[in-house]
Amino acid sequence: MYNPASESMPVEQLRALQGERLSAMVKRVYENVPFYRNKLQQAGISPEDIRTADDIVKLPFTTKQDMRDNYPFGLFAVPMSDVVRIHASSGTTGKQTVVGYTKNDIHLWGEVMARTLGAGGVTKDDIGQISYGYGLFTGGLGGNVGSETIGCATIPCSTGNTRRQVTIMQDFKSSFLLCTPSYALTIAEYIEDNHIPLESLSLKKGFFGAEPWTENMRREIERRLGIEAFDIYGLSEVIGPGVGFECTEHNGLHINEDHFMLEIIDPETGKPVPDGEQGEIVFTCITKEALPLIRYRTRDIAHKITGTCSCGRTLVKMSKPAGRTDDMLIIRGVNVFPSQIESVLMELEGLQPHYQLIVEREGPLDRLTVLIELTETMFTGEVRMLEALNKKIRSAIESTLGIAVNVKFVAPKSIERFEGKAVRVIDKRKL
Amino acid sequence: MSLQQISIFIENHVGSLAELTKIIKDEDINIRALSIADSSDYGIIRLIVNHPDIAAEKLRSKGFIVNISNVLGIRMNDVPGAFHEVISVLAKSDVMVEYGYAFVSPVSGKAYVIIGTRDIDNATKVLTENNIELVDPAEVYS
Numbered sequence: 314m315y316n317p318a319s320e321s322m323p324v325e326q327l328r329a330l331q332g333e334r335l336s337a338m339v340k341r342v343y344e345n346v347p348f349y350r351n352k353l354q355q356a357g358i359s360p361e362d363i364r365t366a367d368d369i370v371k372l373p374f375t376t377k378q379d380m381r382d383n384y385p386f387g388l389f390a391v392p393m394s395d396v397v398r399i400h401a402s403s404g405t406t407g408k409q410t411v412v413g414y415t416k417n418d419i420h421l422w423g424e425v426m427a428r429t430l431g432a433g434g435v436t437k438d439d440i441g442q443i444s445y446g447y448g449l450f451t452g453g454l455g456g457n458v459g460s461e462t463i464g465c466a467t468i469p470c471s472t473g474n475t476r477r478q479v480t481i482m483q484d485f486k487s488s489f490l491l492c493t494p495s496y497a498l499t500i501a502e503y504i505e506d507n508h509i510p511l512e513s514l515s516l517k518k519g520f521f522g523a524e525p526w527t528e529n530m531r532r533e534i535e536r537r538l539g540i541e542a543f544d545i546y547g548l549s550e551v552i553g554p555g556v557g558f559e560c561t562e563h564n565g566l567h568i569n570e571d572h573f574m575l576e577i578i579d580p581e582t583g584k585p586v587p588d589g590e591q592g593e594i595v596f597t598c599i600t601k602e603a604l605p606l607i608r609y610r611t612r613d614i615a616h617k618i619t620g621t622c623s624c625g626r627t628l629v630k631m632s633k634p635a636g637r638t639d640d641m642l643i644i645r646g647v648n649v650f651p652s653q654i655e656s657v658l659m660e661l662e663g664l665q666p667h668y669q670l671i672v673e674r675e676g677p678l679d680r681l682t683v684l685i686e687l688t689e690t691m692f693t694g695e696v697r698m699l700e701a702l703n704k705k706i707r708s709a710i711e712s713t714l715g716i717a718v719n720v721k722f723v724a725p726k727s728i729e730r731f732e733g734k735a736v737r738v739i740d741k742r743k744l
Numbered sequence: 745m746s747l748q749q750i751s752i753f754i755e756n757h758v759g760s761l762a763e764l765t766k767i768i769k770d771e772d773i774n775i776r777a778l779s780i781a782d783s784s785d786y787g788i789i790r791l792i793v794n795h796p797d798i799a800a801e802k803l804r805s806k807g808f809i810v811n812i813s814n815v816l817g818i819r820m821n822d823v824p825g826a827f828h829e830v831i832s833v834l835a836k837s838d839v840m841v842e843y844g845y846a847f848v849s850p851v852s853g854k855a856y857v858i859i860g861t862r863d864i865d866n867a868t869k870v871l872t873e874n875n876i877e878l879v880d881p882a883e884v885y886s
Contacts, residue, residue: 687753687809688809689804689809689810689811692751692753692809692810692811693811693813694749694751694788694790694811694812694813695751695788695842695843695860696781696783696788696843697842699753699783699786699788700783721785722753722785722786723755723786724753724754724755724760724807724808724809725807725808725809726807727755
């Protein structure tokens with residue numbers, strides 16, 4: 314553990330610390346950010362109302378739209394003279410999201426990324442190859458600051474030029490790798506195509522994130538690179554990579570909640586869901602100076618993992634995010650995310666079929682049908698096998714979603730594609 | 745002595761079977777035997793044809809899901825009790841029959857049954873030992 318005092322702090326002490334930090338942060342933004350001052354005043358809240366961690370639910374939410382409306386620096390809580398770094402995430406739908414860091418924020422980033430790498434067993438004797446993009450994207454420099462904070466020899470490779478990446482990996486004896494999971498597979502492919510023996514590498518661990526990946530991909534990366542693969546989680550609005558990390562249990566992401574308070578809410582009502590239930594991830598940055606967001610709605614979906622972790626950390630655990638609230642369907646009162654079904658399908662013997670969800674209403678009841686395009690690996694020519702596969706998929710989906718579904722196999726290419734991508738949901742309900 | 749059978753997945757729509765048979769016809773392939781198994785949502789067409797590899801390749805290229813498996817063709821006299829004799833031999837040897845389809849040839853006066861089983865080697869052995877006639881692939885593929 315990189316910082317045992319913080320990572321395994323007794324829960325009551327952690328809650329008290331969160332309360333103090335939350336209260337101080339709200340006071341700070343109230344004084345320094347006109348947007349938040351107005352927002353709190355409109356909600357009839359004064360900073361004195363926020364004393365404990367539980368008071369967080371009194372605060373209004375911050376959305377991506379709020380960040381766009383205050384583009385570029387409107388939500389910063391410090392003068393620009395105190396800002397030492399600016400990152401931005403590419404806006405595929407609208408303006409870029411701009412984030413700023415003070416000197417202390419960069420230190421904090423180093424701390425939380427050091428915890429992330431430390432949870433995978435990285436020490437100052439390791440050599441880190443950072444193959445995330447360096448630039449406005451937070452991946453490269455976030456990995457870099459964490460690796461240097463631990464004291465590792467750090468190689469800022471950035472992305473691309475796979476041949477050179479592998480040469481560096483061999484010659485510099487990189488012992489851990491940070492990149493996207495898909496780039497890890499590209500590296501593995503290059504190593505195989507060029508018959509490079511894994512024994513010529515010193516790689517032991519990899520830390521992967523910034524895009525969705527499955528347990529099957531993890532196993533594949535681990536097998537093909539001969540390493541242990543750790544999931545990492547972050548978003549630039551909160552700090553970048555380092556918001557959450559996996560320990561060697563590989564069962565959920567510990568959230569650095571002494572700095573980033575985690576809530577899971579119902580995206581419809583805005584109310585917290587019971588622990589363990591799926592909902593929208595909401596973060597509050599309680600220690601950041603330049604951009605302390607209050608209850609930032611990530612639109613990512615996950616659930617809290619309850620119970621203690623055998624690694625000894627008391628930091629709360631969250632599931633790997635499974636989809637976006639934008640895609641959410643409400644079926645018989647249950648929130649359903651198409652990505653939940655996708656991950657079930659991908660975990661079942663590595664099927665990666667095209668699928669589509671059809672929602673219909675029969676009388677008062679909603680009915681969800683999952684159409685799955687059959688592939689040859691699924692087809693043995695026997696009705697019995699198809700029925701068995703159908704049942705297996707159905708029960709896997711039902712146990713994930715908690716509602717009954719129909720599964721129907723359809724012919725290849727029969728699900729309509731839109732610009733090459735399948736249309737995932739057809740809602741035929743007329744409400 | 746086993747025959748190659750092509751199984752094809754089709755959805756239950758008017759016209760989907762005709763689409764399949766047109767591909768077979770256009771390749772000038774002769775269907776020697778066929779069965780249609782159906783469930784509520786889809787069907788599985790099973791074919792014995794004179795050129796199974798070509799048929800399978802053509803169907804795949806048109807986007808059909810195809811599986812090739814081995815089945816047994818059994819020839820018997822077209823008289824009462826003939827099929828019972830075949831099934832009894834298989835049952836005695838614990839061979840499980842998954843599915844089957846049959847037809848008669850008025851010209852030869854013979855009856856034919858195609859049998860699908862996972863235990864094809866054992867089935868071949870016991871049928872041959874009991875002097876039950878299996879259809880030679882050469883007859884079908886000619």
